Amino acid sequence: MAKVLTKKEEDFSQWYQDLVINADLAEYSPIKGCMIIKPYGYSLWEKIQQTLDKMFKETGHSNAYFPLFIPKSFFEKEAKHVEGFAKECAIVTHYRLKTDEINKKLLIDNDAKLEEELIIRPTSETIIWNTYRNWIKSYRDLPILINQWANVVRWEMRTRLFLRTTEFLWQEGHTAHATREEALEEAIKMLNIYAEFAEKYLAIPVVKGVKTPSERFAGADETFTIEALMQDGKALQAGTSHFLGQNFAKAFDVKFLNKKGELEYVWATSWGVSTRLIGALILTHSDNNGLVLPPAIAPINxxxxxxxxxxxxxxxxxxxxxxxxxxxxxxxxxxxxxxxxxxxxxxxxxxxxxxxxxxxxxxxxxxxxxxxxxxxxxxxxxxxxxxxxxxxxxxxxxLQDIQNNIFNKAKKFKEENTFIVNDFEEFKKKIENGGFFLAHWDGTPETEEILKNETKATIRCIPLETKEEEGFCMISKKKSKKRVLIARAY
RNA sequence: CGGGAUGUAGCGCAGUUGGUUUAGCGCACCUGCUUUGGGAGCAGGGGGUCGCCAGUUCGAGUCUGGCCAUCCCGACCA
Structure with missing residues (x-):
C-alpha cells in the first residue's frame, strides 16, 4: 500500500495534518491561518449542526443572526472582555479601494476612512447585548433564548487545521434571564447538552467541570467546560458554557421591571462549540489507516x-x-x-x-x-x-455496535490515562507521557502559575462530579477539599 | 513575537563548483488498449512568468542583497 499517512507513532502532529488533507476534509488557503473546508469536511460540520440545532430547539432556543461587524466602542464597555480579546482582533478601518493611475496597483482610499473602526466579531456578546437593551423592558420579555450559527475571527498567533484557525465556524447561544438562578441553570443545562452530544453522537467521553478564575472566559462570572482526552495524551476543550452574571447587562445598561415594579439588571449566559469538534473527532478515534467516524455523525454510513x-x-x-x-x-x-x-x-x-x-x-x-x-x-x-x-x-x-465500540474504546483510553497524583515530583515525571491528572490544589492563582511554568500543564477544570475529600495541595501543601483535573492542552 | 525549515507543473520532489540543449522525475490529469476480490499495466499526450524585486556575469533555477509568503516547534488562545 502506498504510504499516504505518516504513522501516529512516528509524528502525531504530522499524522493529524496528513489525515485532514488526505481524507479530503480541508486544505490550506492563501490566507494565513485560514482553511478551506472541503465538501466532505463540511458535510461533517453539517451533521454536527443538524444534531445540535435540534437539541437546542428542543430546549426552547431559536436561531437569529447578528452582524459580522461590531463597532469598536462596543468592545470598550466591558473591561475584562476587551482585555481578553483586544490582542486578537481583525479591524476594518476603510470601506473603499482606488487604483493608482501610474502603476495600476490597488490602494486603500484614504478618503474612505471609517469614522469608527469596526471589529470583525471574535464573539458576539457585545452586539447582542446592545440589541437586547431594546428588546427587554419587563420580566415578561424574559427569558430570551437565542442561538446563532456564524463565523468568527480571532487573530491567533499559531493555528492548526480545525483545532485553531483564524476564522472558524461555530454556534453561539446568548440568553437573558430574570434571575441569577435561572441563568445559572441555563448555563449548566447547555453544558449538559454539549456533554450528551459529545458522548452520544461524537462518541467522545468528556469531563464536565468549571474553569478556575484565571481560565475563565473574558467577561464571565463562571465558565463551564467539557474536556476531552486526545490519543496523544493532551486535553482538548470541546465546548464551553458561560454564566455571565450581570456583567454585560451592566455594560450595556439592560434592565427590566420585575413583578414588584423594580428595575433590575438582566442575567446572562453564552455558550458555544466550533469546528474544533471535527478536530476532536479525528484526534479521539482515528488510526493509521485514516479517519474513524462514529455512525451517528458520519455523513455516509x-x-x-x-x-x-x-x-x-x-x-x-x-x-x-x-x-x-x-x-x-x-x-x-x-x-x-x-x-x-x-x-x-x-x-x-x-x-x-x-x-x-x-x-x-x-x-x-x-x-x-x-x-x-x-x-x-x-x-x-x-x-x-x-x-x-x-x-x-x-x-x-x-452500526450500533460500531458506535458503542468506538465510545467504549475512547472511554477506556481516558480511564486508563487518568491518574491520581499527590506528589509534585511524581506528577512532573508522569505528565511527560500525557494524560489526565487528578490532584489537590489550594485554589490560588499563584499555584496555578507555578504549575504552568514548571510543567506546561494547566488546570483544565474543577470536575463537577467529584466528591469532596480532605487533602493537601500537590504544590503548596496547603489544605484542599477537592481534586482538580490537570493536563497539557491543545 | 522567538527558534527551525521551505518556496521549481495541481501535489511531492531532483536539479552538482553558474554553461547538455526546449528545466527534469514520480503521483495526479487527458486519449487509447488491456485490467478490476487491498492504492493496476503499457503506449501516447497536455500542463512552468523556477515566490517577488534588484544586483554580479558573455550567461542565473543555481551566486549576492532585499522583500514576500507558507509550514513546523514554542509563548498566547476555543
Missing part, C-alpha cells in the same frame, strides 16, 4: 463497492449492487454506491478507510453465485462474508 472482470459480470454485479443500494437507501440509511470504474476496488477500499466510512460492502462475481456479500467494519477492520438475506439485520446491529 455505508459504501457499496462493486467488483467485476468481464462486461457480462459488470452488468450483473452493478444491477445487484444497485438493488441493494436502493433497498438500504429506502430504509433511511445514508449509503453511497461507488460505481466509478476509473478506480479499482483496492483503491476504493483504501480511500473509504481514509474517510472513515463505518461500513463497507463489497459485492463481486463470487457473491453473485453464492448470494453473499462482504461486510467490513471500519473500527476494527474485520471482514465477514454473509448471506444476502442476513444483510439488513447485520447492518442494524453493526
Amino acid at each position: 455505508i459504501v457499496i463497492i462493486p467488483i467485476y472482470k468481464s462486461d457480462d459480470q459488470k452488468t450483473k454485479v452493478l444491477e445487484k449492487c444497485n438493488e441493494i443500494y436502493l433497498e438500504l437507501k429506502n430504509l433511511g440509511y445514508s449509503i453511497k454506491f461507488d460505481d466509478r470504474d476509473n478506480y479499482t476496488p483496492g483503491w476504493k477500499f483504501n480511500q473509504y478507510e481514509l474517510q472513515g466510512i463505518p461500513i463497507r460492502l463489497a459485492f463481486g462475481p463470487t457473491d453473485l453465485v453464492n448470494n453473499t456479500i462482504e461486510v467490513t467494519r471500519r473500527d476494527t477492520l474485520q471482514k465477514e462474508t454473509i448471506s444476502l438475506s442476513e444483510l439488513l439485520p447485520k447492518i442494524k446491529i453493526l
Whole structure:
C-alpha cells in the first residue's frame, strides 16, 4: 500500500495534518491561518449542526443572526472582555479601494476612512447585548433564548487545521434571564447538552467541570467546560458554557421591571462549540489507516463497492449492487454506491478507510453465485462474508455496535490515562507521557502559575462530579477539599 | 513575537563548483488498449512568468542583497 499517512507513532502532529488533507476534509488557503473546508469536511460540520440545532430547539432556543461587524466602542464597555480579546482582533478601518493611475496597483482610499473602526466579531456578546437593551423592558420579555450559527475571527498567533484557525465556524447561544438562578441553570443545562452530544453522537467521553478564575472566559462570572482526552495524551476543550452574571447587562445598561415594579439588571449566559469538534473527532478515534467516524455523525454510513472482470459480470454485479443500494437507501440509511470504474476496488477500499466510512460492502462475481456479500467494519477492520438475506439485520446491529465500540474504546483510553497524583515530583515525571491528572490544589492563582511554568500543564477544570475529600495541595501543601483535573492542552 | 525549515507543473520532489540543449522525475490529469476480490499495466499526450524585486556575469533555477509568503516547534488562545 502506498504510504499516504505518516504513522501516529512516528509524528502525531504530522499524522493529524496528513489525515485532514488526505481524507479530503480541508486544505490550506492563501490566507494565513485560514482553511478551506472541503465538501466532505463540511458535510461533517453539517451533521454536527443538524444534531445540535435540534437539541437546542428542543430546549426552547431559536436561531437569529447578528452582524459580522461590531463597532469598536462596543468592545470598550466591558473591561475584562476587551482585555481578553483586544490582542486578537481583525479591524476594518476603510470601506473603499482606488487604483493608482501610474502603476495600476490597488490602494486603500484614504478618503474612505471609517469614522469608527469596526471589529470583525471574535464573539458576539457585545452586539447582542446592545440589541437586547431594546428588546427587554419587563420580566415578561424574559427569558430570551437565542442561538446563532456564524463565523468568527480571532487573530491567533499559531493555528492548526480545525483545532485553531483564524476564522472558524461555530454556534453561539446568548440568553437573558430574570434571575441569577435561572441563568445559572441555563448555563449548566447547555453544558449538559454539549456533554450528551459529545458522548452520544461524537462518541467522545468528556469531563464536565468549571474553569478556575484565571481560565475563565473574558467577561464571565463562571465558565463551564467539557474536556476531552486526545490519543496523544493532551486535553482538548470541546465546548464551553458561560454564566455571565450581570456583567454585560451592566455594560450595556439592560434592565427590566420585575413583578414588584423594580428595575433590575438582566442575567446572562453564552455558550458555544466550533469546528474544533471535527478536530476532536479525528484526534479521539482515528488510526493509521485514516479517519474513524462514529455512525451517528458520519455523513455516509455505508459504501457499496462493486467488483467485476468481464462486461457480462459488470452488468450483473452493478444491477445487484444497485438493488441493494436502493433497498438500504429506502430504509433511511445514508449509503453511497461507488460505481466509478476509473478506480479499482483496492483503491476504493483504501480511500473509504481514509474517510472513515463505518461500513463497507463489497459485492463481486463470487457473491453473485453464492448470494453473499462482504461486510467490513471500519473500527476494527474485520471482514465477514454473509448471506444476502442476513444483510439488513447485520447492518442494524453493526452500526450500533460500531458506535458503542468506538465510545467504549475512547472511554477506556481516558480511564486508563487518568491518574491520581499527590506528589509534585511524581506528577512532573508522569505528565511527560500525557494524560489526565487528578490532584489537590489550594485554589490560588499563584499555584496555578507555578504549575504552568514548571510543567506546561494547566488546570483544565474543577470536575463537577467529584466528591469532596480532605487533602493537601500537590504544590503548596496547603489544605484542599477537592481534586482538580490537570493536563497539557491543545 | 522567538527558534527551525521551505518556496521549481495541481501535489511531492531532483536539479552538482553558474554553461547538455526546449528545466527534469514520480503521483495526479487527458486519449487509447488491456485490467478490476487491498492504492493496476503499457503506449501516447497536455500542463512552468523556477515566490517577488534588484544586483554580479558573455550567461542565473543555481551566486549576492532585499522583500514576500507558507509550514513546523514554542509563548498566547476555543
